Amino acid sequence: MNTPLRLFYSPFIVVLLFLAFSTQAQFHHREFPQHNCSHYCAKARLDFPSIGIYEQDVRVHDYDVKFYGLDLEVHPGTTFIHGSVQVVSEIVTPGTQYLVLELWAAHTVSQVVMGGEDLSFQHENDVLEIDLGAMKPQGTMIDLQVFYSGEPSPEGFFSGIQTATNSFGDPVLWTLSEPHNARQWFPVKQVLNDKADSVHVFITTPPGFIAASNGLLQQVTHLPDQRLRYEWKSRYPIAYYLISMAVGNYQEFSFMAPLDTENDSVLVQNFIYNYPEVLQSQRENLERTSPMMQLLSELWGTYPFSGEKYGHAQAPMGGAMEHQTMSTMGHFGFDITAHELAHHWFGNNVTCATWSDIWINEGFASYAEYLSREFIIGPESARDWMQHAHNNVKSQPDGSVYVPPMFLEDIWRIFNGRLSYRKGAAILHQLRFELNNDPLFFSIMEEFQDIYADGVASGDDFRNTVDLMTGQSWEWFFDQWYYGEGFPTYEILWWQRDGKLHIRSAQTTSANHPLFFAGALEFKIIFADDNEQVVRFFQEENLQEYVVTIQKEVKELVFDPRQYMLKNYSVWDSTNISFPDTPAITISPNPFTRKITIDYPNLWHNGTWMLSDLNGRVLMEENLNDTTHEQDLGHISSGIYIVTIFSPGGDKKSFKVVKY
Template sequence: MNLRTLLWFFISLLIVPEILAESAPDTSGFDIKYLRLELNASDTSAFISGKAVCKSLITHDLQNICFEFSEKYLVDSVLVNHFPASWMHQNNLLNVYGHFTADDLFESEIYYHGNAGGSGFFSGITNKKDAQWNIPVTWTLSEPFAARDWFPAKQVLSDKIDSSEVILTVPPWCMAGSNGVLAGVDTLPDKRVRFHWKSHYPIAYYLISMAVANYQNYTLYARPYGLDDSLPVVNFVYNIPSLLESSKKDIDRTKDFIEYYSALLEGYPFPDEKYGHCLAPMGGGMEHQTMTTLSNFGFLLVSHELFHMWFGDMVTCASWSDIWLNEGFASYGEYLALNHFEGKESADAWMSQAHAFAFAMPEGSVYVPPEEADNVYRIFNYNLSYKKGAAILHMLRMETANDSVFFKALRDYLQRFKYSVASVNDFINTFQQVTGKDWQYFFEQWYYGSGYPVVQIEWQQIGNHLLLNIQQHGSSSKTPVFRFSLPLTFYYPGGDSTVTIRIDQAEQSLAINFPRRITGIAADTESDVLAKVTVIPMDTSGKYLLIYPNPAARKVALDFYTKDVNRTITVISLSGQVIGKLNSRESHLELDVSHWTPGVYVVMVTENNIRYAARFVIP
């Protein structure tokens, strides 16, 4: 023990806090390098006892270190560098006092016990019986702000813990799952069992986990891309033989998911450790690093949580405003898995449902503004962060129109921010660099913007000329116009063809040369484009408008059958060029066409909610 440590010990005992507690946690000034949790736990209660050992680097001089920690726990003692320290535990904050000097490493040991168990999905620690299998389970879920409900935490996303250990002592009938590799299992003299989990990969505070129950271990092995050896897939399943037998097929599919995702993204993020699952009656799943906690082994849940190992765990969102990088991407992982293993029809059905969730929130934005980033239910809004988030990522892929470039951009993003954090702007910058294209417009409307486009397309075919009149508005006035590509399928006797058009204005006209007689047009929005699109033939019945003379040499007259109605009149050529546009309430108009180029022209009219068209010829 050196002199500096002894001096620090005496100084810390003399420091007395000037205020009882801070109104908001200030957990700055130190960088956590290592965390070890040594806890006693059981499957019948959320009560835990033990200690948290934290090694940190001081980044600037401090008089106290602040951890977030639930007041439901009693702190028994605090040591700093193995000596007792002054501390105060109040308002869910644990302040440890002393003289902390910049660039010093220090170790804190916090001994505590108590029960902060809750019943909601976002409770930090929960004890509950799985009603279906009559198995009690204790598990943790720290995302986004609940790590403090089971250990003293620095809940700052940018401060990843460099390495960690979770050592859990449980009753003899229990097993305990956590992050990393199982370094040892010891039976104690009182028959309790100690599980020692260890990880050397950086980890965000909310991904530290434990799950305790009467489990059995079912381990299989995957061969991820780029890994010479096999990767263990460790599954802690309730110790009920019939459950394991009925679940094996679904569990075994995890191996296929790992191999597919790792090939797509060129590697598994934690190759020296494992992947795995712990069952718990949580009503969903949580992507705890290397060992997901989940309530079942369904296709979508398993694929979603696994994809988080890349998007969320290896690269973590830099702030909760950037949650799209976690949940939107993991949701898209579901789509990718469906497309690869079940086929395009299943994937398209999934995306169509994702669109329906987005359509249910016409004012919604994927972006979570900072003032809403402390609201758990806004951060994890299923319609926006998950489903719309996946839909716009798919649209980005469609707009890129090159899968090799799109997935290279994803891989470059992962490598650039590997084992760290990233913001949406970081992703945008990476994507632009890889594709060599400016994508700001895309993110301004689809990510930061609100709602989705509502489009009406009217069409008319004159010989080989197909005229399209396109009008769009945003479901939200905050984003009135969107720019995007829209595939249209043209149906004709004996077949169909798909043509992609570009929509980028509130109103536009397009002319397409198409030699076959079109019987119908449909927009392919179910699976690729997040837009509500209506396609209808133009009304050319003549019941609203009479044009004469036709052909017209010098003047053409327009007689409208409805009187005193405000209408918008647009004249376009067969090339799609807008010749003129005006608003009028007159029921009779005359156009001077003496200097117009000979050809066929179409008059398109909008009045109230009615749209119709007629054509005339200049010989």
């Protein structure tokens, strides 16, 4: 999913807006548009869902969903829907008598039928509890059909179903069920690891509309009053939140896109607003799906739904959503098109195991924006993308890619653009840098797709795949980058002496966990004769010095020349620092009674200072980390002492100080 830009975030404001809306709605008499169905006014209700945390009835785990068969009639311009949903499932908890589905409380359920018999049911608090009439043994197949109707109220971007007019004034109806609002439009079990084996989405529309959905459009049936039933069927496993519809005044623009193997291709079926200028302006954008399809198939393995299709359905929404084989799109920009397509590997074929693991969906799909730029547009465009991502991540000092369970109540934390998307992409780039082996990096992603295909996976599952494919433990990497917060800041000093290049890396971190990021460092050495050499080191502790034997004169040292690392940094050439050129170091006051302050210039950063007596006995020795250092010397006796400052390059300067 690509969420719209959010300029502010305050739960308080969100609640206030919602209350204002509810209050207004209570006093606003609504008139329903004319339509065919006599039950409409009797059944439609104006209830609003309660504000609160998403809680799930644990009894949804008593069965395993096999199939959803949606057969719904819609009226774009309103969210009113009515019809039936067939749910086929298998009992997994022995003795289950009540089959519990999730369905928005304000829908009216008129009937639940199994084998031609009516079942009794209760529908309260978004829970539809169906009495199966007797306790069912494990393994029993349950095939029932729920008849219902209702008009869900909009709840912003994360509404399960919503309608709006596009820029041409035409109504468009679309669904967006992630993370748990499928229940707003159909009876469902909202558990990520229970994918339905297949799904039918039959949508009946008024004349002039096309309904786009999952899988293949098998048939369009003409019904009385010029209504049309679009009959979509998919035979691929599907997570509940990827079942979708988008209904509008569409035209179809379709083509075949190449896959990874020669002569093989897949249908890309696009439903865009039915105006010539829309096709004219979007055609080029839409056709870029082809190189993206080929690229991602080559990098990650063949498009997982190649037996059916890929598609786009246009909707007047702020972002886009990767509905399986039919992404719903607010626009067709390069990045968003790559992102939603990429979700078909990461998100749809392999789905995050819990919402804490949203990285598997959003981090990987965001990284596909980078990869698509890298391989389709060019490395410069890709570096530009990553630069923006890094800057955004570093705009705040903390936050992890992993979403701790305590934050899951906040949908905007799950879909936090800075952490789940951009830092999620940045840490994949960081992993690629650590591996320093692109074929291995991409084969890890492909293997991960193979292992967890049609299922779910956590961040730990991805780590296990990295471990498996490299024969090493990457726990340290995931601890600091996936579970950990913030990013490192490097202060790099280098100097050349006696045929050796010294590189000293001092690292601090932006947050408290971790206090150190282990990892590779890469430098490009540029010589005075303009030749270059790249060297790599592994930093294992906060302060480390590396020595390279180099005879030629070094002109410049470039840190992280390929811009892989998420970091802040500075590089200091301290080769030419010697006493005559040394900017002033001052110690004040002198004489002193209790405290001294050592002021020293930048280039002495990460040096050390030492206090000794006149006999040369060392009393204190400490690192210098800032441009000024204050030291309490209240504990030493009166007398004369020597303060010596050592630069990282090994130069030193001594001062005589007097304590009264």
